[in-house]
Amino acid sequence: MHISDGILSTPILIGGACVAAAGVAQGLRKIEDNDIPKTALLTAAFFVASLVHVRIGPTSAHLILNGMAGILLGWAAFPALLIGLLFQALLFGHGGISVLGVNTVAIAVPAVGAGLMFRRMVHRETSPRRIALMAGLGAGLCIAATALFSAAVLALSGRAWLRTAWVLLVAHVFVMAGEAVLAYFIAAYLLRVRPALLLGRPLAA
Amino acid sequence: MHESILYRQRMSAGRTLTAMILLLAGRVATPDAQAHGVHAERIEGGQGLRVVFEDGAPMAGAKVKVFAPDAPEKPWQEGMTDQDGRFLFFPSKTGVWRMVVDDGMGHAVAREVDIDEHGHAHMDDDHHHHHHHGPSAIIAGLGFIFGIFGLWALFRRRPARPQA
Known part of the structure; x- marks a missing residue:
């Protein structure tokens, strides 16, 4: 889901950079000292995840892990994903520097959305099973939202929106399922060993 | 009335036959001038x-x-x-x-x-x-990421901890 250099029009690149800057500023404001190691770990996981590929027919999709980042980090997902994308562009050639802002927005906005939704849904939930299921659902939906978001950005630069969205969604069906299952198990594991990391509070009141 | 229809039909049949003969003659006489003639040759490279x-x-x-x-x-x-x-x-x-x-x-x-x-x-x-995605790029990236967050944590924590 990395958009390459040279595809988008300049106003979109600038707009994306501005929105990304605002999101990163908000993330930096919200992040607390104790969250920094967790943020570092998820940035690292996101950075490496893009090398795990899923091939479906002629398309090639990879793990994104933005839903997991959003669920665990909230707004801090913005700076985390920006740093991850920066090093993916520099070291792997995924995406590019000029599209960094747009790619950050396309990946971090659904992530933060999934995170906020997750926090709201598990507000008073005490069943680890249900919380883990919601994490899985959030992570899966986050991939769908990221595909739609990327399609919308491509459409703003003159592509057929519906077709692009459809192609991106189909290409990411397995990624969606994979990340949902992964998020379920990570959430279930965290609830056993350190629920505060996932919920920001102890499991039982 | 009846006869004139027959006559017209015969006339039109005659015209069609003439046209067909002319067309056939043209085909035989000028095979290269056909609009639908297609010739293909093998090419290589590019x-x-x-x-x-x-x-x-x-x-x-x-x-x-x-x-x-x-x-x-x-x-x-x-x-x-x-x-x-x-x-x-x-x-x-x-x-x-x-x-x-x-x-x-x-x-x-x-x-x-x-x-x-x-x-x-x-x-x-x-x-x-061409980008190399070998282990060295992965390790380098992880190093940068943890380094950045490590420095960030260091600079954020320092002024907030006045010792009693």
Whole structure:
């Protein structure tokens, strides 16, 4: 889901950079000292995840892990994903520097959305099973939202929106399922060993 | 009345026959002047690309646009990569030709091929566009990421801890 250099029009690149800057500023404001190691770990996981590929027919999709980042980090997902994308562009050639802002927005906005939704849904939930299921659902939906978001950005630069969205969604069906299952198990594991990391509070009141 | 219809029918049948004979004569007399005559010859070579994703999967069925040296805006030719991610075209003049391959999902590559006056092709450097995703790049990236966050934590924590 990395958009390459040279595809988008300049106003979109600038707009994306501005929105990304605002999101990163908000993330930096919200992040607390104790969250920094967790943020570092998820940035690292996101950075490496893009090398795990899923091939479906002629398309090639990879793990994104933005839903997991959003669920665990909230707004801090913005700076985390920006740093991850920066090093993916520099070291792997995924995406590019000029599209960094747009790619950050396309990946971090659904992530933060999934995170906020997750926090709201598990507000008073005490069943680890249900919380883990919601994490899985959030992570899966986050991939769908990221595909739609990327399609919308491509459409703003003159592509057929519906077709692009459809192609991106189909290409990411397995990624969606994979990340949902992964998020379920990570959430279930965290609830056993350190629920505060996932919920920001102890499991039982 | 009845007779005149018969007469007209016979006349029209005669005209059709005449036209057919003339057409047939034309066909036999001038075989090369046919509008639908098609001749094919075998060709080889061409300039082109093979495009793969970073995991080695070919970018099949991707849209390709070729831009001629003197017209960088309007595509000179449009096409599609084959099952193996390949595309070929035949430059018609010297200069720098630009090929843009785009899979419609946000992945695109642009490469240039320079055709000199002897017809030789020079492609821009392959190494320039190739990224190594070996363990060293992964380790380097992880190092940078943890380093950045480590420094960040260090600078954030320092002033907030006045010792009693």
